[in-house]
Amino acid sequence: MPKKSFREAVNEALRQEMERDPTVILMGEDVAGGMGAPGEDDAWGGPLGVTKGLMPRFGRERVLDTPISESAFVGAAVGAAATGLRPVAELMFVDFMGVCFDQIFNQAAKFRYMFGGKATTPLVVRTMYGAGFRAASQHSQCLYNIFTHIPGLKVAIPSNAYEAKGLLIQAIRDDDPVMFFEHKAMYDEEAEVPDEPYTIPFGEANVAREGEDVTVVALGRMVNFANEAADRLEGEGISCTVVDLRTTSPLDRETVLETAEETGRVVVVDEAHPRCSMAADIAALIAQEAFDALRAPVRMVTAPHAPVPFSPALEDLYIPGPDRIVEAVREVHGYGRG
Amino acid sequence: MQLSREDLLEAYRRMRLIREFEDRVHEEFSAGNIPGFVHLYAGEEASAVGVCLHLDDRDRIASTHRGHGHCIAKGCDPRAMMLEIFGKREGLCGGKGGSMHIADLEKGMMGANGIVGGGPPLVCGAALAAKTLGTGGVAVAFVGDGGSNQGTTLESYNLAKVWNLPAIFVIEDNGYAETTASSWSVGGSQTGRAAGFGMPGVEVDGFDFFAVWEAAREAVERARAGDGPSLLHVRLSRYYGHFEGDACTYRAADEVERIKAEKDPLMLFRRRVREAGLLEDSDLDAIDREARERIARTVDDAKGAAYPTEADLLTDVYASY
Numbered sequence: 097m098p099k100k101s102f103r104e105a106v107n108e109a110l111r112q113e114m115e116r117d118p119t120v121i122l123m124g125e126d127v128a129g130g131m132g133a134p135g136e137d138d139a140w141g142g143p144l145g146v147t148k149g150l151m152p153r154f155g156r157e158r159v160l161d162t163p164i165s166e167s168a169f170v171g172a173a174v175g176a177a178a179t180g181l182r183p184v185a186e187l188m189f190v191d192f193m194g195v196c197f198d199q200i201f202n203q204a205a206k207f208r209y210m211f212g213g214k215a216t217t218p219l220v221v222r223t224m225y226g227a228g229f230r231a232a233s234q235h236s237q238c239l240y241n242i243f244t245h246i247p248g249l250k251v252a253i254p255s256n257a258y259e260a261k262g263l264l265i266q267a268i269r270d271d272d273p274v275m276f277f278e279h280k281a282m283y284d285e286e287a288e289v290p291d292e293p294y295t296i297p298f299g300e301a302n303v304a305r306e307g308e309d310v311t312v313v314a315l316g317r318m319v320n321f322a323n324e325a326a327d328r329l330e331g332e333g334i335s336c337t338v339v340d341l342r343t344t345s346p347l348d349r350e351t352v353l354e355t356a357e358e359t360g361r362v363v364v365v366d367e368a369h370p371r372c373s374m375a376a377d378i379a380a381l382i383a384q385e386a387f388d389a390l391r392a393p394v395r396m397v398t399a400p401h402a403p404v405p406f407s408p409a410l411e412d413l414y415i416p417g418p419d420r421i422v423e424a425v426r427e428v429h430g431y432g433r434g
Numbered sequence: 435m436q437l438s439r440e441d442l443l444e445a446y447r448r449m450r451l452i453r454e455f456e457d458r459v460h461e462e463f464s465a466g467n468i469p470g471f472v473h474l475y476a477g478e479e480a481s482a483v484g485v486c487l488h489l490d491d492r493d494r495i496a497s498t499h500r501g502h503g504h505c506i507a508k509g510c511d512p513r514a515m516m517l518e519i520f521g522k523r524e525g526l527c528g529g530k531g532g533s534m535h536i537a538d539l540e541k542g543m544m545g546a547n548g549i550v551g552g553g554p555p556l557v558c559g560a561a562l563a564a565k566t567l568g569t570g571g572v573a574v575a576f577v578g579d580g581g582s583n584q585g586t587t588l589e590s591y592n593l594a595k596v597w598n599l600p601a602i603f604v605i606e607d608n609g610y611a612e613t614t615a616s617s618w619s620v621g622g623s624q625t626g627r628a629a630g631f632g633m634p635g636v637e638v639d640g641f642d643f644f645a646v647w648e649a650a651r652e653a654v655e656r657a658r659a660g661d662g663p664s665l666l667h668v669r670l671s672r673y674y675g676h677f678e679g680d681a682c683t684y685r686a687a688d689e690v691e692r693i694k695a696e697k698d699p700l701m702l703f704r705r706r707v708r709e710a711g712l713l714e715d716s717d718l719d720a721i722d723r724e725a726r727e728r729i730a731r732t733v734d735d736a737k738g739a740a741y742p743t744e745a746d747l748l749t750d751v752y753a754s755y
């Protein structure tokens with residue numbers, strides 16, 4: 097199977113869906129680039145080149161550069177989704193949700209319910225998240241937890257290039273509004289990705305690795321870190337199950353609970369702040385539904401309750417990495433063994 | 435009001451410091467010594483300095499992601515700025531903010547901003563505070579052409595008008611928002627928008643320090659007199675990429691070289707003061723030398739300085755816990 101980068105996988109998913117369905121359109125700041133400028137057209141394809149090549153293929157009618165007016169263009173994507181198109185809007189960094197959130201959480205998310213089930217809003221908002229880029233407090237946040245909190249929104253957080261392609265195609269075909277999170281530090285990471293289109297259903301977690309001793313539940317970039325930690329722990333004789341949530345909404349409660357019950361020892365890894373997070377959500381779910389199977393308290397590995405710092409010296413301490421996962425797994429593994 | 439010899443020297447000194455600062459940051463970024471997203475202000479110096487020369491410690495400015503020039507023009511310490519950009523503990527913000535969040539509230543510099551359109555509402559607030567507290571201060575929002583299309587900016591025009599705030603909106607139109615031309619992205623005109631909200635708006639040649647200075651003088655006087663907000667549409671150019679690392683393929687091949695040769699703001703300033711017999715070349719050469727040496731020292735200091743440590747990670751989240 098061909099190896100492709102996360103960037104290529106996202107680009108390919110968009111291209112194939114645009115070929116399949118003429119109602120799929122893209123919009124966002126510099127998603128092509130060079131609009132009205134004297135030099136190269138399609139100059140960027142977004143700041144990290146993810147959508148490059150799509151405008152030359154599909155034209156400016158289907159790949160729309162926008163002014164810096166997120167409230168208006170994200171809202172336009174919502175309105176277009178409710179009236180016959182399948183827009184994929186790019187919110188360059190999820191940190192910019194603050195200037196368009198109303199259109200997402202009060203409008204798109206609630207149409208179907210408020211209108212008594214009559215509306216469908218097949219919208220995708222692709223957005224970059226995550227720390228590690230030295231991009232400081234307003235360009236490094238996770239924030240998927242905030243969207244997960246809102247009924248009516250679906251939230252997908254792919255953990256590698258293969259997942260990205262399948263989940264994005266599903267997101268585009270899905271009839272509900274989907275927030276699609278791409279970690280900015282993962283675009284160059286490669287995985288085997290089939291050439292043909294495929295979907296990964298929402299609400300079905302992936303057991304990325306099966307083990308005996310400890311269950312590690314993770315999402316997004318943290319799945320890589322969890323696997324890395326699990327590799328290292330293997331050498332110490334601790335074997336881990338790693339669960340990749342794939343989507344936080346809908347949430348695959350069954351897989352989480354089954355794998356938690358199998359080992360009785362659980363670590364949840366979430367790059368976001370700990371309060372009101374997926375980490376806390378999963379820990380609460382297990383505490384309520386799998387209490388009898390637990391042999392150790394559930395441990396959360398998260399970023400701290402602080403904004404993302406700029407200085408590399410601080411950011412490296414900030415990000416929950418493999419070391420901290422290893423430590424947490426050792427702790428729950430040793431718990432109660434005297 | 436006239437520019438004294440001291441004013442002229444100070445204007446040139448600040449513009450040269452900005453240019454030197456940005457050229458060195460560009461070099462250091464290219465050498466891999468500076469992390470993150472860095473947006474340089476070289477080419478736009480006459481705007482920040484032409485406006486900020488009218489301001490004093492009572493006055494506030496809010497900047498953009500392209501904030502180094504506004505900082506220097508408002509009197510921030512270039513050494514502390516350089517340390518910040520290198521992510522060092524003694525930096526202006528303890529290494530926590532970096533280039534995109536560089537700020538010095540004591541100097542009335544309310545921060546560069548990672549959010550396009552983040553500044554104008556803050557400036558309405560600073561102007562309201564000045565008005566309410568009776569400080570006589572004014573507040574200036576620097577906004578890019580791209581930022582001029584943000585809802586927050588347009589709402590701020592209206593708020594500043596209906597509250598009759600001592601606010602000034604300086605639209606720095608360098609022709610592009612990332613790769614997107616302002617000739618395409620801006621519906622209507624900047625001055626037409628000002629008129630639509632009932633405030634005076636003028637278009638200004640941003641390569642010409644004297645033109646900016648004069649237009650800003652009127653806007654600041656109007657604000658201080660209690661006569662409400664104004665807008666300046668300053669046309670200028672950025673010399674480097676949108677951020678460091680941008681290949682600028684969307685620009686015309688010789689665009690920047692032509693502008694540098696024909697109307698570089700520092701070159702125009704020099705020509706003007708020399709022709710008018712206001713300053714000697716030797717005065718200006720001395721400033722150039724000083725700036726070069728001063729910025730070189732800040733880079734050396736920044737490289738040698740210590741990083742923050744784990745103890746700094748969780749401080750400063752709240753004022754009280």
Ligand SMILES: Cc1ncc(C[n+]2csc(CCOP(=O)(O)OP(=O)(O)O)c2C)c(N)n1
Nearest residue numbers: 192500548549550578579580581610611612
């Ligand atoms: C709300 C928001 N949207 C988008 C961005 C990404 N972004 C950063 S700078 C920029 C272009 C800004 O253009 P302009 O306002 O003209 O300022 P310039 O870079 O030309 O100085 C964009 C789109 C952002 N930081 N914040």
Ligand SMILES: [Mg+2]
Nearest residue numbers: 578579610611
């Ligand atoms: Mg601009």
